[in-house]
Amino acid sequence: MEDYFNEDDIKAPMWDTGLVRRMLPYLQNWRPHFLVSVLLVLAGTAVQISLPLLLGRAVDLGIKVQNQKQLLYYVLLYAVGHATFFVILAARNWLLQYTGQQVLHELRTHLFSHIQKLPISFFDRTPVGRLVTRITNDVATMAELFSAALINVSGDICVLIGIGLMMLTLHWKLGLAALLASPMLYYVVWVLKGKMRDTFRLARAKLAMLNASLAENVSGMSVIHVFNQETAREAKFDEMNTSLREAELTSVFYNSFFSPVVTIFSAITLAIVTTYGGWLVSTGEISIGLLITFIAYTQAFFDPVRQISEQISVFQSAMASAERVFGLLDEAPEPDLESGREFKGLNSEIEFRNLNFAYNSDKQILKDLSFTIKKGERIAVVGHTGAGKTTLASLLKRFYDYQGGQILLDGVDLREFSRSSLRRRIGLIQQDVNIFSGTILDNIFLEEGSFDQNKLDRIISELKMESLIDKLPQGITTPIFERGSNISAGQRQLIAFSRALASDPEILILDEATSSVDSETESIIQRSVQQLTSSRTSLIIAHRLSTIRNCSRILVLHNGRLVEQGTHEELLKHKGHYQKLYELQFAEGDRA
Template sequence: MSPEKFLLMYAKRYWYLFLVGTLLSLILTILEVLPPRLMKTAIDAFLTGRGLSSADRFHGVVSIALAILGIRALSFLFGFASSYVTGYAGAKIVFLMRKDVFSHVISLPYSFFTRTPSGTITTRIVNDTQNIQEFFSSVVTSVIMDVLLLGAVIFSLVQISKELFGHVYYLLPLVAVSILLFRYFDRKAYRKVRTNLARLNAFLAEHIAGVSIIKILNLEKYKEKEFSKVSSDYYKSLMEQLYVFGIFRPLMDFLYFLGVSLIIWYGAKYVTNKTLGFGVLYAFVSYLDMFFRPLRDLSEKYDIIQNSMASSEKIVNLLKEKREFIGNPDGPRRIFKGFLRFENVWFSYNGNDWILRDVNLDFHPGKLYAIVGETGAGKSTLMSLINGLYVPQRGTIYIDNIPLLEYNLRFARKQIAAVPQDVLLFSGTILDNIRLFDETISENQVLEALERVHALDIIERLPGGIYYEIVERGTTLSAGERQLIALARAVLFDAKIFILDEATSNVDVITEMRIQESLRELSRERTVIMIAHRLSTVKDADEIVVVHEGRVVERGRHSDLLKKKGVYYKLYQIQFESV
């Protein structure tokens, strides 16, 4: 879909508002071209005309002055109505557009967010849609009015004096060529502006989120230089666009004054020879000024047009991203037991380098499992595959002997609880974050879930308890508190499969004991899988799975794996010899 078709698709929804705006523009155009004609009549008929008494001249001039005043008053009223109607249409269109774009973004696969900076996505949803709103609110009916006005002015110029028009008509091709050149160079410059703005937003979003790391590592000076480079690129693209504007606007002024000079030169001769009235000359110059007025404003309007075209082009490209595959919409929605099986699973993020190789695993409810291995072995990838965030290139993942992709993943994911190392909490209260803003879930149910994960006493010590307000992604809470809240959330929604990715790596010993105790109790009825680096946290697991270079190389209990003196034994030696 082209940017033009994209904008038209939304404009069609409010065609009646744009029709009203067009009719108002037509009325405004008629009102705009009347005053020069009335001034012509005032000058030629009443001021310089012959055979009229002073009283008749006075009454005639006063009548025309009142008529012009009335026209200007009507222009104000219709102009206000036009601005309100188009502004309302633009606001409604962008309101719908933002909803559609956000809805599409959150339906995209997880891989999209791993390769696209969050600042770029924010720019598309906020800044680019705002540019489009300005287009609908300020440009659409304005351009229609300008076209109507130009047509009416040219007609008036020819009608008032063909002789004078014959001396300036050749300016029209020069104006047309200037506009075409401006259009080409401005569009080229504005694409650079939008691209560099997205880079700037992405840089800011990334580095503001990671400001703690910048301070800890003393990277302020280095990041200042890096930001200066990104900001400089944006500045250069703005200056390139400014050069285009700096040439076009004065060029329009030059062509206007050239036309006025020619009209005064030839008009003075006609007036002197009395073959042309002074009122005609005045009206012709007024219409010439009226002709160049929208052309002078074209740079600003075309700036908005190019801005909106560039923005809509980027939004269209975003909307072209394929939505996430959510399994079978008509498939099973309920996981009953939580029996999990990997059968000959191969997976690669880029299609070339295999992260997992021929993985065969099974996890049964009622047992506590642990997955260990060196960094990059593929442990966290297993979690992403179980949730359906990624789809393996080969092999099949089964839940309760049904292929994962046969489930309706929107419902199945609610029953697969994933607790990452860094738990993200939303702005709101702890209550909101545990029940995920579902007000049909009672407070007592939330308190019961906290009790089951041994976190109720910790949460009650916070100001307000479960009504404690969470801000900035939950950074005011400790890592352990966030982990416990995530566990309570999973218990509340009756997840059948629990996956914890390094959930105890950043918590204190007491909180780790609470989490371990909670997991042991939860594993009696559910499938619980711990992904860990620290082997001390997995010693009591019912079964430990060792992953090495993307393959499952060992399985068993802690004591049995140590006796084998294989990969697990080496990992254990490395960790505990370094302590």
């Protein structure tokens, strides 16, 4: 859960050249757009800076000398200037957002495609929530840097420098007086912003915690009800909620000072300019028009200050997000799926020879495993929970590579074959069926365009799914909710079986595929297992005796070792691990 805190956000730098350089390739295609945006910023700055000048002219050349024509001329020019600025600003904003959305789109696609190539071991150690945040939030924050922050801050800095320079050129003494308060203002804003940033991050971290806890509670709601945990959960939630409120309040406290502080400085500067400028007008050193220009500059000076300090937090978030996104991109993908020999099919046998495997070097999971499965044979694997049965299945699919010994397909090491060809020909039906949102049909034919009516008819009749489909409101096109919550476990399992039939693998592994099935579908499932495995080399990891009985051989795994093998009767006679297992789990199911 620590990953939800995003504590690195709090410590993130405002600018990291290395990271920004890594982001640049994503801008490659949008360079012209970016360039035009920069030009628009410059044009906007120019217009913005000339507006106060026009105001001054209107006063000096129009009002003061009572020249109505000139007055009208400058006022008109002033209006045109504003209209131009409006167009430039709108174009710039749109272009930036457009570019930002394009970059965002590219980044998301890139990340998703990268994630799909990562090895299963990556998903073992990465929470789903974290991945989702990377592709949505983090990418969006990163793109915001380009879509707005970078250009806006540059624009604001241009305006600040432009106004400063203009004032100093027009009248350096009055200009200096106007800029007198600026260093002080920057100092105060800097300190205040630092406080605001830290407290804001803290509040966000607390919110993330609350979200994570909420997600956990909502998805586990049935457990909460079953165990009457409502009060305890509520207390925990309230605790987090309170700490979120405290963090928000601290953040709000500093925030409420920010705008008034800028306003005060703006007022002080205005007072200085008006007093000193007014005095200069009275001594005839400057014209009243110039004073008006200075007053307008002073007023325009403080908006950028506000905006820059707002954008600075975007910079920091973007750097933190970029670091996380690139961290994900740096995860090494699974070696090329297609590289290696193509596994064209089994001719004689699969051999496990002194196989050793560990997920992490500290704990050996499979130990010196040796056995053979002949082509077409139906083998059962039994053992207590954690014995290593699922691991065995994962190794055959090349989700992980083993460290010692070998798995040989017709005498060739499994690791020589390409992952894709192995996965195509070796089917796996797992205990937990992953259902995607869509219809039942979509879930059977996962690959786009793989639908085949004849195949479907065959699957339905082979698995005797007619009555089951008839029970569903829209038959085979019934939409299924996320995780298949509106269909039963048995129905989900049947979908998994149909999926396997649709891809028609030559070798089939069933990993406790029949354990979560209700008694109603049990017989259908039994028949399906029979059907699916009769013409295929199969490895059945089983929970129920009824599934094991028809197997030619049973392998008994105990703590990662193969301790016994033989037929049901042979093993019972042996009175070893199998007999104990049988009494513990199978016998009961068998009687039922």
